[in-house]
Amino acid sequence: MLFSSITFIFFFVPVFFTFYFLLKPKWKNSFALLGSILFYAWGAPKFVFVLSVAVICDFYLARYIASLEGKKRKRWLLVAIGINLSILAYFKYTNFLVETVTNLFGLESSSFVQVLLPIGISFFTFHEISYLTDVYRKTKAPFDNLINYALYIFLFPQLLVGPIIRFHEIADQIENRNFYETSENRLLGFFRFAIGLAKKVLLADVLAIQVDKMFSLTHGIPDITHAWLGAFLNVLHIYIDFSAYSDMALGLALMMGFRFPENFNSPLIAESVTEFWLRWHMSLNRWLREYIYIPLGGNRGTELQTCLNILAVFFISGIWHGANWNFIVWGVCCGLVIVSERIFLQKLLKNAPRVIRIVVAQGLIVMLLVLFKCHSVKEGFQYLVYMFSSTSHTSILFFSVKTKLTIAVSIFIAMGSIHPRLESLANNLYTPFKSIRHYGLILAFSIVLVALSASYISIVGQHPFLYFKF
Amino acid sequence: MFSIKGLLFLLLALLWLPLIVRYLPVHDTELHGVSEKVVKHDFTLATWFDGSFQKKRDSYFAYNLGFRKAAVRLANELDYQLGEQRKYCVVGKGYNLMGMEYIDSYYGKDFVGYDSLKVLVNNFLHFKEILNKNGTAFFVVIAPSKTRLHPEQIPDEFRERETANTNYTQFLHAFRKTGIPILDFQTWFATIENKLPYPVYSNLGVHWSNYAATIAADSLMGYIGQITGKQTNRIKSQGIETVTQAEGTERDMLDILNLYSSIPLNRPLGKINTMLQTDTTNFSPTILAIGDSYYWNIIYTGIQEKFFKPGSAYYYYNSTAYYNHGVILPTSQINVVKSCLSKDVVFLIYSEPNLKNIGNGIAKQFMDAYAKADTLLRKN
Numbered sequence: 001m002l003f004s005s006i007t008f009i010f011f012f013v014p015v016f017f018t019f020y021f022l023l024k025p026k027w028k029n030s031f032a033l034l035g036s037i038l039f040y041a042w043g044a045p046k047f048v049f050v051l052s053v054a055v056i057c058d059f060y061l062a063r064y065i066a067s068l069e070g071k072k073r074k075r076w077l078l079v080a081i082g083i084n085l086s087i088l089a090y091f092k093y094t095n096f097l098v099e100t101v102t103n104l105f106g107l108e109s110s111s112f113v114q115v116l117l118p119i120g121i122s123f124f125t126f127h128e129i130s131y132l133t134d135v136y137r138k139t140k141a142p143f144d145n146l147i148n149y150a151l152y153i154f155l156f157p158q159l160l161v162g163p164i165i166r167f168h169e170i171a172d173q174i175e176n177r178n179f180y181e182t183s184e185n186r187l188l189g190f191f192r193f194a195i196g197l198a199k200k201v202l203l204a205d206v207l208a209i210q211v212d213k214m215f216s217l218t219h220g221i222p223d224i225t226h227a228w229l230g231a232f233l234n235v236l237h238i239y240i241d242f243s244a245y246s247d248m249a250l251g252l253a254l255m256m257g258f259r260f261p262e263n264f265n266s267p268l269i270a271e272s273v274t275e276f277w278l279r280w281h282m283s284l285n286r287w288l289r290e291y292i293y294i295p296l297g298g299n300r301g302t303e304l305q306t307c308l309n310i311l312a313v314f315f316i317s318g319i320w321h322g323a324n325w326n327f328i329v330w331g332v333c334c335g336l337v338i339v340s341e342r343i344f345l346q347k348l349l350k351n352a353p354r355v356i357r358i359v360v361a362q363g364l365i366v367m368l369l370v371l372f373k374c375h376s377v378k379e380g381f382q383y384l385v386y387m388f389s390s391t392s393h394t395s396i397l398f399f400s401v402k403t404k405l406t407i408a409v410s411i412f413i414a415m416g417s418i419h420p421r422l423e424s425l426a427n428n429l430y431t432p433f434k435s436i437r438h439y440g441l442i443l444a445f446s447i448v449l450v451a452l453s454a455s456y457i458s459i460v461g462q463h464p465f466l467y468f469k470f
Numbered sequence: 471m472f473s474i475k476g477l478l479f480l481l482l483a484l485l486w487l488p489l490i491v492r493y494l495p496v497h498d499t500e501l502h503g504v505s506e507k508v509v510k511h512d513f514t515l516a517t518w519f520d521g522s523f524q525k526k527r528d529s530y531f532a533y534n535l536g537f538r539k540a541a542v543r544l545a546n547e548l549d550y551q552l553g554e555q556r557k558y559c560v561v562g563k564g565y566n567l568m569g570m571e572y573i574d575s576y577y578g579k580d581f582v583g584y585d586s587l588k589v590l591v592n593n594f595l596h597f598k599e600i601l602n603k604n605g606t607a608f609f610v611v612i613a614p615s616k617t618r619l620h621p622e623q624i625p626d627e628f629r630e631r632e633t634a635n636t637n638y639t640q641f642l643h644a645f646r647k648t649g650i651p652i653l654d655f656q657t658w659f660a661t662i663e664n665k666l667p668y669p670v671y672s673n674l675g676v677h678w679s680n681y682a683a684t685i686a687a688d689s690l691m692g693y694i695g696q697i698t699g700k701q702t703n704r705i706k707s708q709g710i711e712t713v714t715q716a717e718g719t720e721r722d723m724l725d726i727l728n729l730y731s732s733i734p735l736n737r738p739l740g741k742i743n744t745m746l747q748t749d750t751t752n753f754s755p756t757i758l759a760i761g762d763s764y765y766w767n768i769i770y771t772g773i774q775e776k777f778f779k780p781g782s783a784y785y786y787y788n789s790t791a792y793y794n795h796g797v798i799l800p801t802s803q804i805n806v807v808k809s810c811l812s813k814d815v816v817f818l819i820y821s822e823p824n825l826k827n828i829g830n831g832i833a834k835q836f837m838d839a840y841a842k843a844d845t846l847l848r849k850n
Contacts, residue, residue: 001524006532014485021482045519183474190481398627402552436474443477447484454488455545458538 001042003193003248004200006457009450012039017255021186025178029151032256036156040120043160047118051153054087058128059149062135062142077136081129088125091117096323120160122320124153126287127164133291134167148174157252161245163263163283166290173258181257184432187439189254192430194446194453196247199413201453204241205460206406211237214397215373215383226397227386231366234373236410239268242281254430261286266417266426271357272346273337273364284320288313307342311335321372326380330371337364358418491536498539502725503558508533547730555625559723562623565733566673567723571823572617573628578636580826587637591644593833598650600840607697607815609651611690612642613764614659614678615822616671637825653693655686656822668710668740674733677719681710681740683767690768691777694815700753703777706745712738719767746776754778758810760785760832761819768819781812788830806832807839 001008016035023031041048061080065073094115101107131152135142143149152174158165173180214222214230222230246263253260263283270276277285289298293313299306311332318331337345349357367384374380399407417423433439508529517523532538546556555561557570574580582590598608617624618638634640638656645652659670659682670682678686688705695702716724716735724733748754756779759765765784768774774782775794784792791799810816810832820828 005528006535007528010485010488010535011531014482014489018482018486021478042524043521045521045524183478186478187474187481400553400555400627402549402554405552436477439474439477443481446481451541452544452548455541455548458532458535458541459545 001039003245003252004197004453004457006454007042009197009454009457017186020256025176028256029147029174032156033147033151033154036151036154036159039156040154040159044119050087050091050118051124052150054084054124054128055150055153056146057083058132058153059143059146062132062149065132066135066142073136077132080132084125084128084132088121091115091121093319093323123162123164124159126284127153127158127167129291130164130287131167134171139168140171143171143174155253155258157249157256157258158260161242161249162281163246163249163260164287165260165283166287169261170258177257180254180259184439185257186255187443188430188432189251189256191442191446192251192254193248194251194449196244196249196251197453198449199240199244199247201456202449203406203410203413204237204244205456206403207233207237207240207410210397210399210403210407211373222386224387224390227383228366231370231383231387233407235268235362235366235369236407236414238369238372239264239280239414240410250430266414266423268362268365268414269358269418270361270365271354272341272349272361273334273368274341274346276361276365277334277338284317288317292316303343307339310338310342314338324376326371326374326377329377329380330368333368333371337368488536492534494536496536498537501539501542501728503728543728543730546728550727550729550731555627556727559727560625560628562625564623564673564736566616566620566623566671566736567676567727567733568617568623569676569723569823570628572615572676572821573624575637575823575825576615576617576621576624576632577630578633580823581635581637581640582826584640587640587644590828590833591641591648591650593837594645594650594829595648597833597836600836601810601816604811606811606813607651607694609653609693609697609815609817610645610828611653611761611817611819612638612656612825613686613762613819613821614656614670614682616676618656618822619660619663619670636822637828638822641825641828651697653690653817655689658689668712669737672716672720672739673736674716674721674724675719676723677764677767679720679739680717680767680770681742684742684744684771687768687771687773691773694755694757695753698753698755698815701751703746703748703752703754705742705771705773706747708743708745711741711743713741714738718770719763744771746772748776753814755782755814756812757782757815757817758785758813759783759817759819760788760829762787762821762824764821765819783809785830785832787824787827788832788835805839806835807843810836 001012003009012035020028020031020035037048040051058080061076061083065076065080068076131142131149134140143152152165152167152170153159211230211234214226214233243264250260250262261283263281265279265282267276267280270279293309296309296312297305298309301309312335314331314335315328316331317334318328321327321331349360352360367387370383370387371377371380374383417426433442508526510530511517511523511526513523517526535541549556550561553561560568560570560573562568571580594608594610601608615638621632642652642654663670666682666685668679668681670678672679677683684705691702691704714735716739720739754777757774759768759774759782761784763786765786769784774784778794780793780795782794785801786792788801791797791801791804793799818829818832
């Protein structure tokens with residue numbers, strides 16, 4: 001089920017939350033689990049069984065690991081992680097592997113049946129690994145109750161596209177979230193959901209049309225200006241679309257009494273690519289740092305080892321994003337840029353004005369995300385050539401007032417925090433207010449945003465989120 | 471005034487409202503245009519697991535939600551005010567509404583190509599020869615396109631380089647070359663438009679105005695007379711009324727925009743008060759018209775009923791047959807050979823975007839059925 005569908009907004013949300021608010025605390029987890037399973041099954045009914053089997057296996061494996069000590073404990077952790085990665089590998093990478101091998105050896109692949117990708121598999125696999133690892137590390141004790149663990153995996157606000165919540169961040173809230181379950185938080189949660197919905201429907205979906213037009217080259221080969229504009233709008237679109245989903249997820253979670261960690265912190269004003277990754281998809285990067293980068297040695301070894309660790313993490317990040325060469329190349333390129341910054345680029349720009357540092361960093365990000373957008377490495381590099389070639393030409397693209405307004409608002413949302421006062425406003429947007437009048441205002445504003453978004457969903461239908469394919 | 475809990479209760483009530491309101495007798499003005507009614511589908515395990523139940527239920531919720539019609543109008547209104555174009559209705563310069571398919575056809579985007587064009591025209595040529603041999607006249611009518619008549623009204627964002635490779639230009643050329651009679655209202659209206667006191671098109675519609683359809687209907691009668699060599703009945707005018715309100719297809723584009731606001735008519739329209747007096751000494755043919763929606767405007771003038779014999783029919787996109795005597799039939803149930811050969815006149819009437827499917831297969835159907843019947847006749 002999509003957050004931006006009529007079924008979700010006007011059927012699932014009122015029905016689910018009415019009962020959820022009325023239920024006694026001891027029944028809330030069971031009810032939330034039921035709702036989450038229905039939410040997942042609505043879009044992927046067959047894969048509920050795959051996910052359920054994985055959940056049951058991991059629940060008992062984690063308890064077994066918790067009962068062990070020494071090498072056996074580590075061995076069983078590796079077995080459990082291996083099982084989860086095998087499931088991920090089978091569903092996500094079989095097609096890619098078969099295609100690569102058949103292309104490499106010129107074999108016939110007509111008899112191969114494509115494996116369908118269960119939606120959200122990359123996210124719930126990372127949740128499962130987080131649970132197993134945290135139990136192994138004794139950061140948190142495993143759940144006694146299968147319902148609680150199943151809820152951690154199935155919890156519908158984060159099930160499909162994250163944010164990736166590490167087990168130790170949320171374990172206590174799953175067992176008891178009385179502290180956050182207040183009427184104020186429910187209103188603030190809905191406010192955030194409405195903002196996310198509006199960002200998705202009113203902004204991201206409009207940007208997507210322009211980006212697709214510019215990248216599909218239907219208006220001819222772009223000149224330098226258009227190529228850069230298209231690439232910049234691509235970054236803006238990915239950010240607005242993905243941060244919209246995160247806003248909706250965080251809002252819905254808050255309505256349920258969960259406080260999820262933030263997933264974005266104005267990445268488009270980052271002064272370096274390294275900083276960008278500290279502000280972009282923060283939950284994934286925290287996960288990669290904690291479960292891959294640090295176990296590999298982090299920055300505790302020599303400079304060379306650190307650089308290799310960075311490259312390894314970004315290689316994994318690339319392949320996690322998608323089973324395609326363009327994602328792998330994109331991941332490696334990101335790693336190489338960060339290594340370059342570590343070695344010389346940041347030193348070079350150290351004394352440059354902030355604006356220059358931002359322009360350089362964002363320029364690199366714009367180029368890197370071209371690979372993320374295109375369907376193949378060749379297509380990606382071809383587009384990058386257009387960004388630097390003066391021989392290409394295009395017919396002038398026309399932007400309606402609505403598109404111009406959408407771009408302006410999106411830029412304001414993405415880069416407004418460059419001003420300290422706006423940054424402080426953004427940081428305090430979802431913190432509890434003192435007066436009831438403020439809650440009245442945000443409720444009215446939320447209803448207007450939901451009504452407007454629902455109007456557009458009524459005429460153009462629902463569009464899946466960009467990160468659904470991962 | 472409100473407590474936080476009160477606000478939360480209000481929020482839940484507002485979220486429930488669209489679900490509840492569909493069961494209440496709340497007036498919600500119907501939307502214009504064609505849309506498929508979405509019906510409720512029953513749950514089965516098979517449809518649940520293949521996901522089709524969920525997809526259909528999503529559509530059902532979306533289609534039947536309370537305030538949906540108001541919501542559609544709201545989004546349309548905002549988009550219209552912000553200059554966002556819809557594919558099905560483009561707001562051209564001077565608030566001239568037009569269909570995107572007319573713009574695409576004008577720029578040759580739907581051009582069938584020379585090979586297909588040759589095949590189609592050859593089919594029509596053979597079709598014409600057989601009909602003529604059996605005493606039935608055949609000709610083609612091309613209805614005018616608002617976009618081709620006024621390309622200057624195309625909005626800037628849809629402007630492209632003009633080309634001669636369009637269905638209109640190439641079909642016209644091929645029909646003329648092969649000797650298939652053609653009544654080209656496009657060229658005719660382009661020539662006389664400046665002399666006409668009323669517009670050929672309302673700025674709010676994609677079809678010709680009632681005024682233009684009436685003079686076209688009279689010209690059609692004249693052309694039938696010319697091609698059959700007989701005197702036909704003609705429309706007599708009892709005066710022209712100036713109207714400031716567009717009616718029916720004169721405002722079809724405005725209607726399907728489904729806005730809260732309205733777009734004014736930029737020129738008064740003419741309404742000819744016609745007198746369809748039948749002179750029994752004149753030739754009253756049995757006709758078969760095969761065409762698109764432009765022919766409806768001709769039918770609305772009354773000539774089909776008054777000047778053509780009751781056996782006359784209109785095959786709408788060669789899919790549904792509308793007979794003068796009121797019978798409506800799918801064309802698949804009709805013997806195409808018998809039907810065509812029993813008529814005095816057979817003609818096609820298409821506007822530019824439908825030229826790519828001109829005839830909707832009638833010529834090929836006829837030839838196949840005719841060849842089959844001929845073989846049977848020879849065997850017997």
